[in-house]
Amino acid sequence: MAAQIMAIVTMEKENIAGGAPIFAVKSPDELQKTAFTLEKILDAMVHQINEKTLVIVRHR
Protein backbone atom coordinates (compact mmCIF):
# COMPACT_ATOMS: atom_id res chain seq x y z
CA MET A 1 0.00 0.00 0.00
CA ALA A 2 2.13 2.82 -1.27
CA ALA A 3 0.35 6.13 -0.87
CA GLN A 4 1.16 8.92 -3.25
CA ILE A 5 0.55 12.64 -2.88
CA MET A 6 -1.29 13.75 -6.02
CA ALA A 7 -1.73 17.41 -5.17
CA ILE A 8 -1.46 19.94 -2.34
CA VAL A 9 -3.97 22.66 -1.58
CA THR A 10 -2.73 25.32 0.78
CA MET A 11 -3.18 28.84 2.10
CA GLU A 12 0.50 29.18 2.99
CA LYS A 13 2.37 28.36 -0.17
CA GLU A 14 5.67 29.59 1.24
CA ASN A 15 5.84 26.63 3.65
CA ILE A 16 5.56 23.98 0.96
CA ALA A 17 7.86 22.78 -1.77
CA GLY A 18 8.32 19.61 -3.72
CA GLY A 19 7.14 17.36 -6.50
CA ALA A 20 3.37 17.48 -6.28
CA PRO A 21 1.31 20.26 -7.90
CA ILE A 22 0.54 22.96 -5.37
CA PHE A 23 -2.72 24.90 -5.50
CA ALA A 24 -2.53 28.19 -3.64
CA VAL A 25 -5.86 29.45 -2.28
CA LYS A 26 -6.94 32.47 -0.22
CA SER A 27 -9.75 31.37 2.12
CA PRO A 28 -10.71 28.26 4.11
CA ASP A 29 -13.82 27.98 1.97
CA GLU A 30 -11.83 28.03 -1.24
CA LEU A 31 -9.47 25.52 0.35
CA GLN A 32 -12.30 23.04 0.88
CA LYS A 33 -13.85 23.65 -2.52
CA THR A 34 -10.60 23.13 -4.42
CA ALA A 35 -9.84 20.03 -2.41
CA PHE A 36 -13.32 18.67 -3.10
CA THR A 37 -12.96 19.20 -6.84
CA LEU A 38 -9.53 17.62 -6.89
CA GLU A 39 -10.76 14.68 -4.82
CA LYS A 40 -13.49 13.94 -7.34
CA ILE A 41 -11.21 14.41 -10.34
CA LEU A 42 -8.34 12.34 -9.01
CA ASP A 43 -10.40 9.64 -7.26
CA ALA A 44 -8.13 10.25 -4.31
CA MET A 45 -8.58 11.14 -0.66
CA VAL A 46 -8.28 14.50 1.08
CA HIS A 47 -6.18 14.55 4.22
CA GLN A 48 -5.70 17.51 6.49
CA ILE A 49 -2.15 18.30 7.50
CA ASN A 50 -3.17 21.44 9.39
CA GLU A 51 -5.86 24.10 9.25
CA LYS A 52 -4.31 25.72 6.20
CA THR A 53 -3.04 22.74 4.20
CA LEU A 54 -4.80 19.77 2.65
CA VAL A 55 -3.10 17.03 0.64
CA ILE A 56 -4.79 14.83 -1.94
CA VAL A 57 -3.45 11.32 -1.54
CA ARG A 58 -4.01 8.24 -3.62
CA HIS A 59 -3.79 5.09 -1.55
CA ARG A 60 -2.84 1.74 -3.09
Added chain:
Amino acid sequence: MLLKELFANEYVIPLIFGFTFGILTRLYLLRTDYRQYPTYPHGTMIHLALGAIASGLGAVAVPSLLKENYTAVTFLSLAAQQFRDVRNMERTSLQAVDETELVPRGKTYIEGIAQLFEGRNYLVILSSMVTTLATVLYNWWGGVIAGILTVLIARLFKSGKNLAHIVSVDHAEVRVDGPDLYVGDIYIMNVGSRDAQQVIREYGMGFILTPKNMNANVTISHPGQRQALLHDASTQLGVYTDEGEPSLTPLAKRDMKTGRIGVFLLPLIQDKEQAKAIICKVPILESTVRMPSEAPVNQRGGN
Protein backbone atom coordinates in the same frame (compact mmCIF):
# COMPACT_ATOMS: atom_id res chain seq x y z
CA MET B 1 -33.90 -56.17 -21.83
CA LEU B 2 -30.98 -53.80 -21.55
CA LEU B 3 -32.10 -52.75 -18.09
CA LYS B 4 -32.26 -56.34 -16.96
CA GLU B 5 -28.75 -56.95 -18.18
CA LEU B 6 -27.59 -53.81 -16.48
CA PHE B 7 -29.03 -54.79 -13.14
CA ALA B 8 -27.58 -58.26 -13.46
CA ASN B 9 -24.21 -56.67 -12.73
CA GLU B 10 -23.69 -56.99 -8.98
CA TYR B 11 -22.11 -53.55 -8.71
CA VAL B 12 -24.77 -51.46 -10.39
CA ILE B 13 -26.94 -50.95 -7.30
CA PRO B 14 -23.99 -50.00 -5.05
CA LEU B 15 -22.75 -47.63 -7.72
CA ILE B 16 -26.14 -45.95 -7.97
CA PHE B 17 -26.31 -45.59 -4.20
CA GLY B 18 -22.80 -44.20 -3.96
CA PHE B 19 -23.36 -41.79 -6.80
CA THR B 20 -26.66 -40.56 -5.38
CA PHE B 21 -25.31 -39.96 -1.90
CA GLY B 22 -22.26 -38.25 -3.34
CA ILE B 23 -24.42 -35.80 -5.20
CA LEU B 24 -26.69 -35.37 -2.19
CA THR B 25 -23.66 -34.45 -0.10
CA ARG B 26 -22.57 -31.89 -2.65
CA LEU B 27 -26.09 -30.45 -2.82
CA TYR B 28 -26.24 -30.25 0.94
CA LEU B 29 -22.89 -28.47 1.11
CA LEU B 30 -23.80 -26.13 -1.71
CA ARG B 31 -25.97 -23.39 -0.37
CA THR B 32 -26.17 -20.02 -1.99
CA ASP B 33 -26.83 -17.50 0.77
CA TYR B 34 -26.41 -13.74 1.18
CA ARG B 35 -22.95 -14.00 -0.31
CA GLN B 36 -24.58 -15.13 -3.55
CA TYR B 37 -21.63 -17.36 -4.02
CA PRO B 38 -21.54 -19.64 -5.95
CA THR B 39 -23.54 -17.39 -8.20
CA TYR B 40 -26.94 -18.75 -9.06
CA PRO B 41 -27.74 -20.48 -11.42
CA HIS B 42 -24.53 -20.91 -13.44
CA GLY B 43 -21.96 -21.01 -10.67
CA THR B 44 -24.16 -23.55 -8.93
CA MET B 45 -24.32 -25.59 -12.12
CA ILE B 46 -20.52 -25.71 -12.37
CA HIS B 47 -20.21 -27.03 -8.86
CA LEU B 48 -22.97 -29.58 -9.27
CA ALA B 49 -21.27 -30.91 -12.38
CA LEU B 50 -17.94 -31.14 -10.60
CA GLY B 51 -19.68 -32.78 -7.65
CA ALA B 52 -21.17 -35.37 -10.00
CA ILE B 53 -17.70 -36.14 -11.37
CA ALA B 54 -16.31 -36.42 -7.86
CA SER B 55 -19.04 -38.73 -6.70
CA GLY B 56 -18.67 -40.89 -9.82
CA LEU B 57 -14.96 -41.22 -9.15
CA GLY B 58 -15.54 -42.16 -5.54
CA ALA B 59 -18.19 -44.72 -6.38
CA VAL B 60 -16.24 -46.45 -9.14
CA ALA B 61 -13.13 -46.78 -6.99
CA VAL B 62 -14.78 -49.43 -4.82
CA PRO B 63 -15.74 -52.05 -7.46
CA SER B 64 -12.39 -51.64 -9.16
CA LEU B 65 -10.66 -52.35 -5.87
CA LEU B 66 -12.89 -55.32 -5.12
CA LYS B 67 -12.22 -56.77 -8.54
CA GLU B 68 -8.54 -56.52 -7.66
CA ASN B 69 -7.98 -54.01 -10.35
CA TYR B 70 -5.54 -52.05 -8.22
CA THR B 71 -4.08 -49.91 -10.95
CA ALA B 72 -7.50 -48.35 -11.44
CA VAL B 73 -7.02 -46.54 -8.14
CA THR B 74 -4.36 -44.37 -9.72
CA PHE B 75 -7.14 -42.41 -11.33
CA LEU B 76 -7.95 -41.07 -7.88
CA SER B 77 -4.72 -39.12 -8.15
CA LEU B 78 -6.10 -37.73 -11.36
CA ALA B 79 -9.14 -36.66 -9.37
CA ALA B 80 -6.94 -34.87 -6.86
CA GLN B 81 -5.28 -33.03 -9.72
CA GLN B 82 -8.67 -32.14 -11.11
CA PHE B 83 -9.89 -30.67 -7.86
CA ARG B 84 -6.74 -28.70 -7.31
CA ASP B 85 -7.74 -27.05 -10.54
CA VAL B 86 -11.14 -26.31 -9.02
CA ARG B 87 -9.32 -24.34 -6.37
CA ASN B 88 -7.31 -22.46 -8.97
CA MET B 89 -10.40 -21.73 -10.97
CA GLU B 90 -12.25 -20.36 -7.94
CA ARG B 91 -9.30 -18.27 -6.90
CA THR B 92 -8.79 -16.75 -10.34
CA SER B 93 -12.41 -15.87 -10.91
CA LEU B 94 -12.94 -14.46 -7.42
CA GLN B 95 -9.79 -12.36 -7.66
CA ALA B 96 -10.93 -10.99 -10.98
CA VAL B 97 -14.28 -10.02 -9.50
CA ASP B 98 -12.67 -8.62 -6.36
CA GLU B 99 -10.91 -5.89 -8.32
CA THR B 100 -14.22 -4.27 -9.13
CA GLU B 101 -15.81 -4.78 -5.70
CA LEU B 102 -16.68 -1.63 -3.72
CA VAL B 103 -15.52 -3.30 -0.54
CA PRO B 104 -13.22 -6.13 -1.65
CA ARG B 105 -13.26 -9.57 -0.07
CA GLY B 106 -9.51 -9.59 0.26
CA LYS B 107 -7.09 -12.32 -0.73
CA THR B 108 -7.44 -14.28 2.48
CA TYR B 109 -11.20 -14.61 2.18
CA ILE B 110 -10.86 -15.71 -1.46
CA GLU B 111 -8.21 -18.26 -0.52
CA GLY B 112 -10.56 -19.56 2.16
CA ILE B 113 -13.44 -19.96 -0.29
CA ALA B 114 -11.25 -21.65 -2.91
CA GLN B 115 -9.86 -24.05 -0.33
CA LEU B 116 -13.33 -24.86 0.84
CA PHE B 117 -14.55 -25.75 -2.65
CA GLU B 118 -11.64 -28.15 -3.12
CA GLY B 119 -12.18 -29.69 0.29
CA ARG B 120 -15.86 -30.24 -0.32
CA ASN B 121 -15.20 -32.24 -3.45
CA TYR B 122 -13.05 -34.60 -1.41
CA LEU B 123 -15.89 -34.93 1.08
CA VAL B 124 -18.10 -35.95 -1.85
CA ILE B 125 -15.58 -38.60 -2.93
CA LEU B 126 -15.46 -39.91 0.63
CA SER B 127 -19.23 -40.00 0.86
CA SER B 128 -19.79 -41.91 -2.38
CA MET B 129 -16.90 -44.27 -1.69
CA VAL B 130 -18.11 -45.20 1.78
CA THR B 131 -21.69 -45.56 0.60
CA THR B 132 -20.75 -47.82 -2.29
CA LEU B 133 -18.59 -49.97 -0.06
CA ALA B 134 -21.32 -50.26 2.57
CA THR B 135 -23.88 -51.23 -0.08
CA VAL B 136 -21.58 -53.92 -1.42
CA LEU B 137 -20.94 -55.27 2.06
CA TYR B 138 -24.34 -54.91 3.75
CA ASN B 139 -27.02 -54.67 1.11
CA TRP B 140 -28.95 -51.49 0.34
CA TRP B 141 -29.81 -50.46 3.90
CA GLY B 142 -26.13 -50.51 4.79
CA GLY B 143 -25.62 -48.05 2.00
CA VAL B 144 -28.38 -45.77 3.23
CA ILE B 145 -27.01 -45.73 6.79
CA ALA B 146 -23.46 -45.09 5.60
CA GLY B 147 -24.72 -42.41 3.24
CA ILE B 148 -26.59 -40.57 5.98
CA LEU B 149 -23.57 -40.88 8.27
CA THR B 150 -21.26 -39.30 5.71
CA VAL B 151 -23.68 -36.46 5.11
CA LEU B 152 -23.63 -35.85 8.87
CA ILE B 153 -19.84 -35.85 8.84
CA ALA B 154 -19.94 -33.38 5.96
CA ARG B 155 -22.23 -31.21 8.06
CA LEU B 156 -19.60 -31.19 10.78
CA PHE B 157 -17.11 -29.78 8.29
CA LYS B 158 -19.58 -27.26 6.97
CA SER B 159 -20.15 -25.40 10.19
CA GLY B 160 -17.09 -23.28 10.81
CA LYS B 161 -16.69 -20.95 13.77
CA ASN B 162 -17.63 -17.30 13.65
CA LEU B 163 -16.37 -14.13 15.27
CA ALA B 164 -18.74 -14.38 18.24
CA HIS B 165 -16.60 -17.32 19.43
CA ILE B 166 -13.46 -15.23 19.86
CA VAL B 167 -14.45 -11.60 20.36
CA SER B 168 -17.13 -9.59 22.10
CA VAL B 169 -18.74 -6.98 19.87
CA ASP B 170 -19.82 -3.63 21.29
CA HIS B 171 -21.32 -0.62 19.61
CA ALA B 172 -19.17 2.50 19.85
CA GLU B 173 -19.71 6.10 18.86
CA VAL B 174 -18.15 7.38 15.64
CA ARG B 175 -16.40 10.64 16.45
CA VAL B 176 -15.11 13.18 13.94
CA ASP B 177 -12.65 15.35 15.84
CA GLY B 178 -11.40 17.98 13.38
CA PRO B 179 -9.98 15.86 10.56
CA ASP B 180 -9.50 12.84 12.84
CA LEU B 181 -11.96 10.01 12.80
CA TYR B 182 -12.32 7.81 15.86
CA VAL B 183 -14.43 4.80 16.76
CA GLY B 184 -14.69 4.98 20.52
CA ASP B 185 -11.08 5.68 21.49
CA ILE B 186 -9.50 3.95 18.49
CA TYR B 187 -8.04 6.16 15.77
CA ILE B 188 -9.28 5.22 12.30
CA MET B 189 -8.09 7.79 9.77
CA ASN B 190 -7.61 11.40 8.78
CA VAL B 191 -10.47 12.82 6.74
CA GLY B 192 -9.73 16.26 5.33
CA SER B 193 -12.82 16.87 3.23
CA ARG B 194 -15.62 18.69 5.01
CA ASP B 195 -18.19 16.95 2.84
CA ALA B 196 -16.89 13.52 3.71
CA GLN B 197 -16.83 14.43 7.40
CA GLN B 198 -20.49 15.35 7.19
CA VAL B 199 -21.40 12.07 5.48
CA ILE B 200 -19.45 10.14 8.08
CA ARG B 201 -21.26 11.95 10.92
CA GLU B 202 -24.52 11.02 9.27
CA TYR B 203 -23.93 7.45 8.14
CA GLY B 204 -20.93 6.24 10.12
CA MET B 205 -21.41 3.37 12.52
CA GLY B 206 -18.75 2.05 14.85
CA PHE B 207 -18.04 -1.17 16.69
CA ILE B 208 -15.27 -2.29 18.95
CA LEU B 209 -14.22 -5.93 18.97
CA THR B 210 -12.54 -7.04 22.15
CA PRO B 211 -10.65 -10.33 21.84
CA LYS B 212 -11.54 -12.90 24.48
CA ASN B 213 -8.04 -14.33 24.84
CA MET B 214 -4.51 -14.28 23.50
CA ASN B 215 -5.30 -16.57 20.55
CA ALA B 216 -8.23 -14.40 19.56
CA ASN B 217 -6.04 -11.32 19.82
CA VAL B 218 -3.59 -12.66 17.24
CA THR B 219 -6.28 -14.12 14.98
CA ILE B 220 -8.38 -10.96 14.80
CA SER B 221 -5.30 -8.84 14.13
CA HIS B 222 -4.93 -10.55 10.73
CA PRO B 223 -5.74 -7.93 8.08
CA GLY B 224 -7.39 -10.58 5.89
CA GLN B 225 -9.83 -11.46 8.65
CA ARG B 226 -10.70 -7.81 9.15
CA GLN B 227 -11.22 -7.26 5.43
CA ALA B 228 -13.56 -10.25 5.36
CA LEU B 229 -15.53 -8.64 8.18
CA LEU B 230 -15.84 -5.35 6.30
CA HIS B 231 -16.88 -7.12 3.12
CA ASP B 232 -19.50 -9.24 4.83
CA ALA B 233 -20.96 -6.30 6.74
CA SER B 234 -21.05 -4.17 3.60
CA THR B 235 -22.76 -6.86 1.55
CA GLN B 236 -25.48 -7.38 4.09
CA LEU B 237 -26.10 -3.81 5.21
CA GLY B 238 -25.27 -1.99 2.01
CA VAL B 239 -22.55 0.61 1.92
CA TYR B 240 -22.65 4.39 1.49
CA THR B 241 -19.82 4.80 -0.98
CA ASP B 242 -18.95 4.61 -4.64
CA GLU B 243 -16.01 4.12 -6.91
CA GLY B 244 -13.41 6.82 -6.48
CA GLU B 245 -14.59 7.82 -3.00
CA PRO B 246 -11.68 6.74 -0.84
CA SER B 247 -12.79 9.10 1.95
CA LEU B 248 -15.83 6.89 2.43
CA THR B 249 -14.15 3.56 2.98
CA PRO B 250 -15.17 1.18 5.74
CA LEU B 251 -12.07 0.40 7.79
CA ALA B 252 -10.99 -1.71 10.72
CA LYS B 253 -8.06 -0.51 12.77
CA ARG B 254 -6.27 -2.14 15.64
CA ASP B 255 -5.54 -0.66 19.01
CA MET B 256 -2.04 -2.04 19.28
CA LYS B 257 -1.83 -1.81 23.06
CA THR B 258 -4.82 -3.98 23.83
CA GLY B 259 -5.47 -5.79 20.55
CA ARG B 260 -8.99 -4.40 20.30
CA ILE B 261 -10.29 -3.69 16.80
CA GLY B 262 -12.19 -0.52 15.92
CA VAL B 263 -14.58 -1.17 13.06
CA PHE B 264 -15.85 1.77 11.06
CA LEU B 265 -18.79 1.04 8.75
CA LEU B 266 -20.97 3.14 6.44
CA PRO B 267 -24.13 1.03 6.26
CA LEU B 268 -27.24 1.96 4.34
CA ILE B 269 -29.38 0.06 6.82
CA GLN B 270 -28.89 2.03 10.02
CA ASP B 271 -29.68 -0.73 12.46
CA LYS B 272 -27.12 -1.22 15.23
CA GLU B 273 -28.51 -4.50 16.48
CA GLN B 274 -28.61 -6.00 13.02
CA ALA B 275 -25.08 -4.82 12.30
CA LYS B 276 -23.88 -6.33 15.55
CA ALA B 277 -25.52 -9.65 14.73
CA ILE B 278 -23.86 -9.65 11.31
CA ILE B 279 -20.41 -8.97 12.74
CA CYS B 280 -20.91 -11.79 15.24
CA LYS B 281 -21.70 -14.16 12.39
CA VAL B 282 -18.66 -13.33 10.23
CA PRO B 283 -16.81 -16.59 9.63
CA ILE B 284 -13.34 -17.01 11.10
CA LEU B 285 -11.11 -17.68 8.12
CA GLU B 286 -9.22 -20.91 8.48
CA SER B 287 -5.92 -19.46 7.40
CA THR B 288 -6.03 -16.58 9.88
CA VAL B 289 -6.43 -18.77 12.93
CA ARG B 290 -3.36 -18.56 15.15
CA MET B 291 -2.81 -20.46 18.37
CA PRO B 292 0.07 -18.81 20.18
CA SER B 293 -1.06 -20.45 23.41
CA GLU B 294 -0.14 -23.82 21.89
CA ALA B 295 3.46 -22.80 21.44
CA PRO B 296 5.81 -24.52 23.91
CA VAL B 297 7.34 -21.21 25.01
CA ASN B 298 3.94 -19.91 26.03
CA GLN B 299 2.87 -22.97 27.96
CA ARG B 300 5.29 -22.54 30.83
CA GLY B 301 3.32 -20.41 33.25
CA GLY B 302 1.53 -18.66 30.40
CA ASN B 303 -2.20 -18.18 30.22
